[in-house]
Amino acid sequence: MRILLIEDEKGIADFVLKGLQSERFAVDWANTAEKGLLWAKVNPYDAGIFDIRLSGGQDGLSILKEVRAKGKIFPVIILSVTSDAQTKIDALNLGADDYLTKPFSMAELTARIRALLRREKKITEQILIVGDLSLDTRTHVATRLGRPIVLNRKEFALLEYFMRNPGIVLTRNMILDHVWDMNADPFTNTVDVHIRFLREKIDDGREKKLLKTVHGYGYKLEE
């Protein structure tokens, strides 16, 4: 897997490089926008990590725009220090696949990259199946071994996110981002509590537990 990192801050680039390399990714680090853009155009990448604020002329978003204009569709994560909704919306509109706010943990970044790389392409599927668990996205009803499970709104959203990313570790921040659309958790334990309740519904009394805790990282749904 080859990843393009465009980041002008050496300190950040260093630990990102270290972190990703230890996860067996091949990383090209471009410390300027020009270099990054050139590489993005000529090399085949599997994913990109662009810092939104770069010293010099261009910023991450304009690079993204040009890359997308060249027909390159590899997934891109935007790194930013601001967490306001507008920047986020702008980035997603320009074709970014994810958005990560500094400071972030390496685990978080790795998890997100994995999620993007292994993402199911058919996201429009209506019935999601993981093992003996299925979820009808139209009726919001989950069934396990043919027995229906009633979910409330948040539980449904949570389960859908897991079922669309089976086998991938999802960090608390990723879950908060995707399910609650929040950057910070005022309650500090929102995700954990919800996972516990969801677990009660889908795993309690079952031999095989689907929803697993990855200690120190997050959770994953796996057969």
Added chain:
Amino acid sequence: MFIDSGLLLQYVVICLNMAVAFLVLVDNPRNALNRSFFIFTFGAVLWMFCINCAYLGKSFMFFRPALCGTEIMVLGFVLLAEYFPYDVKIDKKKRNDFLLFLIPWLVVFLFTFSRFIIRFLDIDGDGYLDAITGVLFPVRSMVMIWYVAWSFFKFLKKYFKLALCVRIRLLPFVVGTGLFLSVVTVCDFFLFVFYDVHLILISSLFSLIFIGSIAYSIVCHQFMDIRFVIRRGAMYVVAIFIIALAYLNIHFFLQEFLYENDRLAYPVSGVLTTAACIWGFPYLRREFDEATNPFFFRGDYDCFCAIRELGGVIYSTINLNELFRSVGSFLIQTIKLEKAIFFFDDGGVSYFFDVGAQKEVLVDSENNYKEIISAFESLSMKSVFIKELELGARDTQQKRAKQYQSFCSMAKNEGIAAIIPFFLKGRARVILLLGNKKSGWALSKKDKELLWIVSHQAGIAIENAILYDAIQRHAKELEERVYKKTERIKNMHEGQSRFLADVSHEFQTPLSILRGNIECLEKTYNKKGENEFYTIRMTLDRLSRLVGSVLNIAQLNSSKANLEKRRIDVEKLLEESYDDCFVLTKEKGVIISFSSEKCFVFGNTDKLREVLLNLISNALKYTSPGGTILLSGKTIGDEVEISVTDTGSGISRKNLPHIFERFYKIDGNGSSGTGLGLYICRQIIEAHDGTITAESEAERGSCFIIRLPIHVVYKPEKLIMPGLQ
């Protein structure tokens, strides 16, 4: 025959004199000068009449009244001299002196009826009267001459004290008096003393010239315009002519009609004519006045109307130049002047305002207005009328006269007829230069009175305008200063917000590096130092949360933070928030519920949700299991009230007023919060033009109330179309 025709002439003169006397008295009956003149003329008329009667009747009976007449004449002359030139006010002491001074006259007057002055009248061979004088006659004559001489001297003394222009006007008075007195002295005194009474009647003929000229002077001097007198005379002549014509016509017509009783025609036509006169005279007079006005009183105006108009003009504006323009135009139109120029000097600013040209004139332009103004200021006079000053210049000291004359010629060259200063706070800050009258006549007394009124009335208005101007300038200055200051404060504030944003922005990068490296270290050393690494990570998290909060505040404070707002359904907002935390509350054993009316606010959903979640998380933190949290939304007037009520531990009275302050932490609760949560809530709500308040009772719970302006969309009423049923 000579006597007869002479006597007839005398009667005509008597009648004319009497008419003139009455006219003068009626003109201004309260004026002592007019009264004195009447006494004098009455005496003269009495004297002439009695002399004539004496000649006609050859009777001694009329001779004493004739002498009385002369004495009354003398009295009148003394009074005239006393009150000359214009109703001089006499104080009590002077009056007593004057009465004492008249005692000899009274004695002589009383002795006139005795035999000591005139014994009897003789008729000589030619039929002329010859008076046989008594013992005291020379004494009487001496007394009278003394009176006349004294008065005449006094009169001349007063006359030469007057300004030349006034003297010119009173010249007929003096000439008439002199002529009359000399004739009377010659004919009625010297010749009389030498027993020649043949020419005694000639003097009475001169009285007409004399009385006429005096009358003219009095009327003219008092500015009881002589034109009035002439016009009134002409008017009566015309009236008499018309009446006579009417009478004759009526009479002629009646005679034709009543040819049998033509005697009846006289009284009937008389009555008819009188009736016609009573009905027609006022009408005739009005018509005549109107017809002759353009001829006699061209350019005249009604004083009251002018004053009334002036009032309107003065209060029409408070702008100084506007005021100059309106007052100047008023004067130009009313007095019919060629021009009017205002000079304004306010210490620093000075300029001329030409009313005719409607513009400001440069101080150093071609005309010599500036020199005129400085010359006028050096004269240190109140208002100046150039013609009067020119005439008066001859009476003053040589040095002064020269100054006056040069000033007058300078003003005349520029066509200036009068200079009127407007005194404001004792200083002539505004000076009005007036041009000549378009008719070429001098300014009348009426014009001068009007100018006096204008200078006082407009002076007040001008002062007001100057003050108003100053206040306005001051207000503008203040406004500018306040604006500048506000702008500076705004910029400072903006800069502060920007600085805060930049700083927190810059903090995030090193924090990221730190965190990344800690993770790497953690991996390397794995479980050995877990606890220490955990603490470091938690501290880093907290630090980055703090930095994030500060950035959030900075963005909210910045004027550029135009939150993207839209219509928000409060019920839905509360429901979503309820959904977000339902599980969390359930986990803790707290019951959360919500109730809301259907209402809308205009705002940013994310930010409002942030506020609500913040409040709910606080409520949850301080509410023990079994407690309740209630979210509610309702409309109160034109506001939407959203409240989060809990049954938690509450906030103590000491802390309650400070909870929305930044970095305020309730001591002893051991929370790991940043102390910015509620502060950010307040910032967000204030950015929505709302308020947030808290009510609480320790150990019983607290209630946070958000009030936001209601958002109402006005929909057009449903169209009713009966045809589409």
